[in-house]
Amino acid sequence: MKDLMQKIIEFRDDRGWASYHNEKDLAISISLEANELLENFQWRSSEEAVAHSRQNIKEEMADVFIYLLQLSEKMNVDLEEEALKKMEKNALKYPVIRKK
Numbered sequence: 001m002k003d004l005m006q007k008i009i010e011f012r013d014d015r016g017w018a019s020y021h022n023e024k025d026l027a028i029s030i031s032l033e034a035n036e037l038l039e040n041f042q043w044r045s046s047e048e049a050v051a052h053s054r055q056n057i058k059e060e061m062a063d064v065f066i067y068l069l070q071l072s073e074k075m076n077v078d079l080e081e082e083a084l085k086k087m088e089k090n091a092l093k094y095p096v097i098r099k100k
Contacts, residue, residue: 005073008066026071033063
């Protein structure tokens with residue numbers, strides 16, 4: 001993950017984009033890219049969308065991921081740690097209920 005983050009930061013810095021990558025704008029970009037991902041599924045079943053737009057879906061997923069990583073770097077957030085904490089919290093909120 002560190003190597004990927006370094007490549008993302010280098011890509012950003014080589015283009016002089018760091019000044020545009022503040023927390024607010026990164027959060028906006030995550031939302032915009034997530035909407036571009038969602039657009040692939042509009043008016044289609046999941047199966048149709050994946051069959052017809054798989055490559056674009058993968059690219060939009062990558063865009064969301066890249067912006068999310070940049071936001072985590074900017075805010076000094078360990079996403080792996082936060083995801084594990086959130087899973088623990090969700091497990092308490094939504095316990096497994098076994099049917100008898």
